[in-house]
Structures are given as structure tokens and as C-alpha cells.
Amino acid sequence: MIDYxxxxxxxxxxxxxxxxxxxxxxxDEMDDVISLTVGQPDFDTPWHIREAGINSLExxxxxxxxxxxxxxxxxxxxNYLERRFGLSYTPETEVLCTVGGSEAIDLAMRAVLExxxxxxxxxxxxxxxxxxxxxxxxxxxxxNTELKDKFKxxxxxLLAAISDKTKMLIxxxxxxxxxxxxxxxxxxxxxxxxxxxxxxxxxxxxxAELTYGKKHVSFASLPGMKERTILxxxxxxxxAMTGWRLGYACAPKEIMQQMVKLHQxxxxxxxTTSQYAGIEALRNGDxxxxxxxxxxxxxxxxxxxGLKKMGLDSFEPEGAFYIFPNIGKFGMTSEEFCxxxxxxxxxxIVPGTAFGESGEGFARISYAYSVEHIKKALERMEEFxxxxx
Amino acid sequence: xxxxxxxxxxLIEEDPRLTADNLAVMLEKEIGEIKEIIxxxxxxxxxxxxxxxxxxxxxxxxxxxALIELKVTPSRDKGYDKxxxxxxxxxEVKDMYLMSGGFDFTVxxxxxxxxxxxxxxxxxxxxxxxxxxTATHFVLRKYKTEGVIHGAKAAEDKREKxxxx
Numbered sequence: 001m002i003d004y005x006x007x008x009x010x011x012x013x014x015x016x017x018x019x020x021x022x023x024x025x026x027x028d029e030m031d032d033v034i035s036l037t038v039g040q041p042d043f044d045t046p047w048h049i050r051e052a053g054i055n056s057l058e059x060x061x062x063x064x065x066x067x068x069x070x071x072x073x074x075x076x077x078x079n080y081l082e083r084r085f086g087l088s089y090t091p092e093t094e095v096l097c098t099v100g101g102s103e104a105i106d107l108a109m110r111a112v113l114e115x116x117x118x119x120x121x122x123x124x125x126x127x128x129x130x131x132x133x134x135x136x137x138x139x140x141x142x143x144n145t146e147l148k149d150k151f152k153x154x155x156x157x158l159l160a161a162i163s164d165k166t167k168m169l170i171x172x173x174x175x176x177x178x179x180x181x182x183x184x185x186x187x188x189x190x191x192x193x194x195x196x197x198x199x200x201x202x203x204x205x206x207x208a209e210l211t212y213g214k215k216h217v218s219f220a221s222l223p224g225m226k227e228r229t230i231l232x233x234x235x236x237x238x239x240a241m242t243g244w245r246l247g248y249a250c251a252p253k254e255i256m257q258q259m260v261k262l263h264q265x266x267x268x269x270x271x272t273t274s275q276y277a278g279i280e281a282l283r284n285g286d287x288x289x290x291x292x293x294x295x296x297x298x299x300x301x302x303x304x305x306g307l308k309k310m311g312l313d314s315f316e317p318e319g320a321f322y323i324f325p326n327i328g329k330f331g332m333t334s335e336e337f338c339x340x341x342x343x344x345x346x347x348x349i350v351p352g353t354a355f356g357e358s359g360e361g362f363a364r365i366s367y368a369y370s371v372e373h374i375k376k377a378l379e380r381m382e383e384f385x386x387x388x389x
Numbered sequence: 390x391x392x393x394x395x396x397x398x399x400l401i402e403e404d405p406r407l408t409a410d411n412l413a414v415m416l417e418k419e420i421g422e423i424k425e426i427i428x429x430x431x432x433x434x435x436x437x438x439x440x441x442x443x444x445x446x447x448x449x450x451x452x453x454x455a456l457i458e459l460k461v462t463p464s465r466d467k468g469y470d471k472x473x474x475x476x477x478x479x480x481e482v483k484d485m486y487l488m489s490g491g492f493d494f495t496v497x498x499x500x501x502x503x504x505x506x507x508x509x510x511x512x513x514x515x516x517x518x519x520x521x522x523t524a525t526h527f528v529l530r531k532y533k534t535e536g537v538i539h540g541a542k543a544a545e546d547k548r549e550k551x552x553x554x
Contacts, residue, residue: 035550040548
């Protein structure tokens with residue numbers, strides 16, 4: 001008999017599976033659940049973008065592209081980043097087309113981390129940063145952001161987390177799950193801190209297009225930051241293209257060369273069909289973004305007002321498509337609260353602890369759902385909260 | 390038209406179930422202001438009505454739709470409108486448009502059976518004063534109505550459950 005415990009890599013086996021798997025298992029087995037858990041747009045990819053993918057197949061574009069991705073795609077990424085965020089990147093040497101933003105995050109960490117390097121992970125946040133940092137040999141150092149700061153990374157918290165082993169800071173704004181954003185002034189304070197040190201900033205800007213009121217500021221656009229920033233983004237959230245698995249990274253060419261090497265051996269290239277669709281999206285998709293964003297914004301207001309009315313306090317999210325209400329006053333853990341809501345009212349929301357310990361006392365509600373769906377969910381949640389009072 | 394008015398009309402065109410209260414929240418306006426806008430357009434006829442799109446083909450209720458091309462002679466004093474009025478007054482007529490091109494009116498008729506529609510055309514439309522000729526085209530399948538694709542199940546969520554992103 002083969003002894004798998006001796007076969008499997010301890011680096012991988014030591015990574016804990018997500019704690020809320022149990023919650024999702026229950027959810028899977030239940031019928032008639034109104035779910036507000038999904039972290040992806042509810043729109044189909046706009047037709048002209050799908051058509052570009054289909055046309056590329058009809059034209060027989062069924063081959064590998066260059067490792068970094070079609071030059072035309074990278075050019076469009078650069079045009080787009082300049083047009084939308086005032087960034088200036090060179091398509092030939094500073095841009096890589098990846099399989100979603102997640103691959104780009106993985107590559108960035110593996111390209112720069114040495115064993116024992118510390119990686120500052122801002123939480124609550126998307127679940128991948130800590131495990132990927134560990135796999136790359138780094139040591140995640142968690143910074144817990146707080147409601148009172150609207151879940152922003154404050155200079156004080158950052159300074160407290162920095163040691164002489166700090167190699168990388170991950171900036172996940174606009175934030176999944178909190179809906180928090182960082183303004184230019186707030187980012188400048190972070191820039192002042194990293195400027196003096198040899199710290200690389202991995203800026204995950206996958207939700208950059210989804211901010212409400214204030215325009216997103218890209219960290220690399222701040223003076224002197226481009227040389228130390230790895231910008232990671234993708235087309236999933238902005239253009240409703242999650243299933244296409246299309247992302248990109250932008251970084252100084254010294255870093256990019258190393259990332260391309262990893263990508264070349266592990267992936268070859270991102271799906272060709274997706275790249276052709278991506279060119280169309282980046283070139284002609286600004287209006288799609290505006291349309292979807294306005295729709296999310298309306299739902300954001302609806303759900304924020306609805307939660308407030310029933311006595312579930314939450315700060316008004318300014319980005320992404322999540323709201324992160326505080327459920328602490330009901331004397332239950334996040335997981336208890338969400339399970340009870342699921343069992344008694346068949347409404348599913350995600351316990352805040354799925355996104356780090358500092359998510360305790362909160363729950364993530366996605367509003368990437370139709371208004372009708374949201375209204376129904378709010379009605380049921382209101383009954384639930386009434387019964388708790 | 391004011392941008393806000395346009396937004397309100399677009400939103401209720403998509404979903405007439407949105408209440409004034411919902412709209413006020415979504416657009417960050419006072420509920421009174423929203424109510425005023427809706428009333429204004431209800432009164433002046435911009436909001437023509439509130440209907441539900443029902444795909445009768447998906448039920449066991451018999452239904453058939455036909456598109457009729459009509460050529461007419463406009464009436465001497467009131468032109469096409471007078472001829473049109475005599476036709477659109479029939480409850481069988483669902484939509485009616487004055488057209489440019491090779492014929493004058495498009496009339497959409499809904500009936501229970503093809504025979505019923507054919508009889509209506511022969512007995513009611515064709516003899517109408519001013520009507521020169523009719524050409525009846527039966528609808529075999531509806532793909533999209535009022536911007537909504539049939540059979541697409543509006544409520545279907547194609548996203549897989551249980552993926553934490």
C-alpha cells in the first residue's frame with residue numbers, strides 16, 4: 001500500500017482548507033435558497049465580446065499565443081490602463097496576460113519571495129493571499145483592518161506590521177469582502193512608508209472599475225511607486241468575464257522577466273480565445289462597464305438602505321459589489337448567524353470569518369443579483385432580524 | 390428630458406415592479422420627487438401602460454400571432470390616421486404601425502387559431518374603408534419580444550453555487 005502521507009508535499013498538506021466549506025456544503029444540499037454569496041457578476045459577458053471570442057474560433061485562431069500573451073492584447077491593456085487610470089506601461093516588456101488575476105498573484109509572489117520573507121496581508125480579504133504566500137516560501141503577516149477605519153489600511157497599522165524581513169505588502173483595494181476603498185491621500189501615506197524601504201507592493205486592483213462616487217486610484221500611478229508595484233488585475237469583474245479566466249499583471253521589466261519565466265513553464269499562455277475576446281472588451285467595452293456599474297450602484301443603495309432599516313448596521317461600501325454588515329450585536333459568531341439565517345429563512349450570506357479572523361462579527365453579502373432577488377432576500381432577512389430582537 | 394426622468398423611465402420599463410420607494414433609494418432621491426415624475430408621464434401618455442410579458446406558447450392555451458401588411462388609400466381629409474383608427478379599435482389588433490416602404494400599415498393580430506385570424510382578416514380588415522390589399526404572415530416561433538429573449542428563463546442564475554470568490 002502506498003503511504004500518501006509520505007508522498008504528499010507537507011508545504012501543501014499544511015495549508016488548511018477553507019473553514020467555511022461546511023457552510024457551503026449545507027447550502028448545496030438545500031433547495032429554494034435565496035443566495036447572496038456569489039462573488040461574480042450576474043451579467044452575461046456582453047455579446048460583442050463573446051462574439052469576438054467566437055469569431056476568433058471561426059477564423060481558426062486555435063493556437064498558442066506568445067507566452068506573455070498576444071501583443072495586441074497587451075497593447076490594449078496599456079491603452080486601457082492609461083485611459084482609465086493614467087498609468088503608463090510598455091506592452092512589450094512590462095505586461096503579462098495571465099489565467100485570471102489569481103495566477104498573476106501567484107506569479108508575483110513566487111517571483112520575489114525568498115524563504116522567510118514576510119508578506120503583509122491586509123484582512124479581511126480574498127482568501128488566496130496567505131496560502132499563496134506560504135507556498136512561495138513567504139510568511140504571511142496579517143494586518144487586521146477595522147470597521148472604524150472603514151476597513152482601510154492605516155499607516156499606523158502598516159508600520160506596526162513592518163519588520164526588517166518584510167518583502168511585500170499586498171494591497172487588496174477596492175476590497176472583497178468589505179467594499180472598502182483607499183483614496184489617493186490614503187494611498188500616498190502608504191507610499192511614503194514603503195518608499196523608504198525595500199518593499200514591493202502587490203496591488204490587487206481586480207475591482208478597480210467598481211467604485212461608487214470616488215474614482216479608483218491605482219497605486220502605481222503615485223510618484224515613485226511604479227518601480228516597486230506589481231499591478232494585478234483582470235477582466236472578470238469589470239466586463240463580467242469570470243469564466244474566461246483572463247487577467248494580467250504589470251510590473252517593472254526586471255520583475256516581469258521572472259514572472260514570465262514561471263508562467264511559461266506552468267501555463268504556456270492564457271487561453272487564446274479569451275485573449276481575442278479580451279481585446280474587444282478592452283477596446284470597445286467602456287460603455288459596458290458604465291452600464292453594469294450603474295446597475296450595481298443602484299442595488300448597493302437598495303441593500304444598504306434595506307439593511308439599515310432592519311437594524312443591521314454597515315458602513316456604506318464604496319467599491320466592489322459586497323456589503324459587510326456588522327452582526328456582532330446579536331450575540332452569535334458570524335458562522336452561527338449565517339447558519340441560523342440559512343436554516344430558518346433559507347437566505348445564504350457568507351460568514352465574515354471566511355476572509356480572516358478579523359471578519360468575525362461580520363457577514364459578506366453580495367449584491368451581484370437582480371433587484372427582485374435582493375428585495376426577496378431583504379424581506380426574509382428582516383423577518384429573521386425581527387425574530388432575534 | 391432630464392437625466393433623472395430618463396433613468397426612472399428606463400428602470401420601470403425594465404421592471405415595473407419597482408416601487409417608488411425602491412426607486413427613491415436606488416437613485417438617492419426623495420420619494421415624492423419620484424412619484425411626481427411617474428405621475429407626470431402617466432398623465433401625459435409617455436407611460437402608455439404596464440403589462441406583463443407572457444409567453445403563451447409555453448402554456449397549453451392556444452394562441453397564434455400574425456403580422457399583416459396592409460396597403461390602404463388614405464382618407465381625403467384625415468389621411469392615414471382615420472383609416473388606422475378603424476382598424477386599431479378592434480381588440481384583436483395588438484400592435485399597429487404606419488410604415489415607410491412597400492406597404493402602409495403593419496398590424497399584429499393575436500387569435501386562438503390560424504383560422505380565427507384568417508377570418509378576422511377576411512371579414513374585418515379587408516373590407517375596411519380605404520384598405521386596398523392585405524398580406525398575412527403567421528408567426529411560427531417567437532425568439533424575442535420587447536427586448537426579452539424567449540425561453541431564456543429570466544430568473545435563471547447560471548452561476549455555480551458554492552464557489553467562494
